[in-house]
Amino acid sequence: MSIVLRDTTLGRVRPAKDRMLPPLQFSRRHALRALALVGLGAPFLRLAHAQAAGGATIHFYSPETNINNFGTLKSEFDTFFANAGGHKFQPYGDRAAFEKALAGKSGVFLLSSWHYPQLAAKAAWQPVLIGQLKDKSTQRHVLCARRGVANVAALKGAKVASPGNKAFTLNLLADLLGPAHRTLVTEQNVLPVPKDMDALMAIGFGLAQAAIATEGGLEKLAKTNAKQHDALTQLVCGPERLLPIVVARSQPDAASQALLQVLARMGQETEGQQRLRLLGLDAFAPIGEAHRHELRK
Amino acid sequence: MKAHLHLNHPRPRARRGLNASFIWPALLVLVATVLLALAAAPPAAKVLVVNSDASVAKYVEVQHAFKEALGTDAGTVTEVDLSKVGEAGLRRTLAAENPTILYCVGSPAYQAAVKLARGRSIILSTAINWERFKPDPRTTRVIADELPALAQLTLFRHFFPKLQRVGVVYNPAINKQWFEQAVVAGKEVGVEVIGRTVTRSSQVGSALAELTPKVDALWLTPDPVVLENTAAVKLYFTRADAARKPVFAYSTTYLQLDPNSPLGATLVLAPDVPTTGRQAASVAQDFAGAPPVTTPAGSEVTLNLKRVQQYGLEFNRDALDAVNNLLR
Numbered sequence A: 001m002s003i004v005l006r007d008t009t010l011g012r013v014r015p016a017k018d019r020m021l022p023p024l025q026f027s028r029r030h031a032l033r034a035l036a037l038v039g040l041g042a043p044f045l046r047l048a049h050a051q052a053a054g055g056a057t058i059h060f061y062s063p064e065t066n067i068n069n070f071g072t073l074k075s076e077f078d079t080f081f082a083n084a085g086g087h088k089f090q091p092y093g094d095r096a097a098f099e100k101a102l103a104g105k106s107g108v109f110l111l112s113s114w115h116y117p118q119l120a121a122k123a124a125w126q127p128v129l130i131g132q133l134k135d136k137s138t139q140r141h142v143l144c145a146r147r148g149v150a151n152v153a154a155l156k157g158a159k160v161a162s163p164g165n166k167a168f169t170l171n172l173l174a175d176l177l178g179p180a181h182r183t184l185v186t187e188q189n190v191l192p193v194p195k196d197m198d199a200l201m202a203i204g205f206g207l208a209q210a211a212i213a214t215e216g217g218l219e220k221l222a223k224t225n226a227k228q229h230d231a232l233t234q235l236v237c238g239p240e241r242l243l244p245i246v247v248a249r250s251q252p253d254a255a256s257q258a259l260l261q262v263l264a265r266m267g268q269e270t271e272g273q274q275r276l277r278l279l280g281l282d283a284f285a286p287i288g289e290a291h292r293h294e295l296r297k
Numbered sequence B: 001m002k003a004h005l006h007l008n009h010p011r012p013r014a015r016r017g018l019n020a021s022f023i024w025p026a027l028l029v030l031v032a033t034v035l036l037a038l039a040a041a042p043p044a045a046k047v048l049v050v051n052s053d054a055s056v057a058k059y060v061e062v063q064h065a066f067k068e069a070l071g072t073d074a075g076t077v078t079e080v081d082l083s084k085v086g087e088a089g090l091r092r093t094l095a096a097e098n099p100t101i102l103y104c105v106g107s108p109a110y111q112a113a114v115k116l117a118r119g120r121s122i123i124l125s126t127a128i129n130w131e132r133f134k135p136d137p138r139t140t141r142v143i144a145d146e147l148p149a150l151a152q153l154t155l156f157r158h159f160f161p162k163l164q165r166v167g168v169v170y171n172p173a174i175n176k177q178w179f180e181q182a183v184v185a186g187k188e189v190g191v192e193v194i195g196r197t198v199t200r201s202s203q204v205g206s207a208l209a210e211l212t213p214k215v216d217a218l219w220l221t222p223d224p225v226v227l228e229n230t231a232a233v234k235l236y237f238t239r240a241d242a243a244r245k246p247v248f249a250y251s252t253t254y255l256q257l258d259p260n261s262p263l264g265a266t267l268v269l270a271p272d273v274p275t276t277g278r279q280a281a282s283v284a285q286d287f288a289g290a291p292p293v294t295t296p297a298g299s300e301v302t303l304n305l306k307r308v309q310q311y312g313l314e315f316n317r318d319a320l321d322a323v324n325n326l327l328r
Helices: A023-052 A070-082 A095-102 A166-177 A196-204 A215-224 A226-230 A254-266 A270-277 A289-296 B002-008 B013-040 B057-076 B082-097 B107-116 B149-159 B172-189 B201-214 B230-242 B273-285 B305-310 B317-322
Strands: A004-007 A012-015 A057-061 A088-091 A108-111 A125-132 A138-146 A160-162 A190-192 A210-214 A232-242 A245-249 A283-286 B047-051 B077-081 B101-105 B121-125 B140-143 B165-170 B192-197 B217-219 B247-249 B267-271 B299-304 B325-327
Touching (some): A057 A095, A070 B325, A095 A108, A125 A254, A125 A289, A138 A166, A138 A196, A138 A215, A166 A190, A166 A210, A166 A232, A190 B273, A196 A210, A196 A226, A196 B149, A210 A215, A215 A226, A215 A232, A226 A232, A232 A289, A245 A254, A254 A270, A254 A283, A270 A283, A270 B317, B047 B057, B047 B107, B057 B077, B057 B273, B077 B082, B082 B107, B101 B107, B101 B273, B107 B121, B121 B273, B140 B273, B149 B172, B149 B299, B149 B317, B165 B172, B165 B201, B172 B192, B201 B217, B230 B247, B299 B305, B305 B325
Parallel strands (some): A057 A088, A057 A108, A160 A190, B047 B077, B101 B121, B121 B140, B165 B192, B165 B217, B217 B247, B247 B267, B299 B325
Antiparallel strands (some): A004 A012, A125 A245, B267 B299
């Protein structure tokens, strides 16, 4: 067999025998080198392939926040991905459009752990990563009211400010209030606001009688405005809930695999972490079996 | 063919009689239920949305959020674009639709509504310095277009935890009460609010010269005297920039003074537009029970990271999840 090499210096093709090397010795040594190169370079090749293919897309939708920061998220993540595989970030304000994208066969999806169990197509999408915040992969929601409100029964017909959309808020309220009081707050009484801080301050401004927020949001208010915080009473503290998750196909394509690797490393670098903070996270970690089990419930 | 014949075959009399004996009482019960429900439920308000100019994205967004929040009641909503139909078109729509409530998006819509629909219930939102219209609290409900001083100061502190003093130039004839409230609010969050009064825009320069060295940031509010001419507004930014201090503003129009200028605000806090629309919908659902003026419940945050870095400011990275727009 005649092995043909390209002389890069001269730009011409010459047969291997012209290089005065015994054919067997050359073949073994170079074959080993080639193998080593392929082994070590596979991730880079895959990345290069992903880049050549335009990378994968991470689709994002969250019913847990009403902040319209889609433009910023897209531009910030796309800029970050430009040097990390050329992937794309696609945020959605509409659940139906997001779920329509899920019907496709490629990309990865970042969504609420509350949303995932409701997906009709969830069997095809496996949780791979879970959001981290201050080394935790869970958070708790609290129901607060003005100090002096003795219990949840006093909230009948009350306006409840929430950083989540109405469906998420009503579901959360049903959990927080329990079976005896779950009908106290109706859809009409929910006031969706952009973020925790808005919801909590709405009570002080007399715009709502109660508010839903994360424990982290309540802590932020305590740090920034202790007086407003002290004017609130925590009526109910819900159970630990998983932070948002990243799901992918059981056998993701090369571009999606490369994107998952980039996401898993984002929290380890300043630039990546800054982007994740826009989502209220500081890292992604591989999801454990216990959390997978919880999501299957 | 057989099936067709079978379907047209007359049913036995006895069976028809049996059905009728069930249908009539059931129909009576149904009609009675519908009548009772109609009597019990208050008639849905017929709303006319008057948009000052539907080419303005903010106005369209607030209108959309309003309709979405009304949900099933949205069938009773009619919309007009004042910039297209003019006052004559609005007059015609009023006559044709006879709405119970007018929701005015922006100042021009409100001014036209007050003129053409005197005495009707009006909701006003998305209007800067709405107080100048002196809305009648008997007929008008306002969703204010400025975040309360306390909300702004809380967010200033949230983003810049080391902030201690913030300076503001204002006209006491219009904003004395607002300033006094801001001072109290500042104490609540540990920020000293220092003010300098002006009665003419020509005084803004000297007020800023005196104020800027004493504060960590300047706070640009929609004070009509300060905003009277662009030169006075520009002074806010030139003085602050010379001292490498940030300007906190109320509108994203101040993020960059003009395309050729490097000057602009570092942090902008404005009412969240969709939340304003939802609040207006809530007022439409209970107009009589709503207060004359409602504070915006949501905030929209724009942070200019480029300027933060340029001035070497320390900011709270944990606050990034509250940012709508991040500029680099």
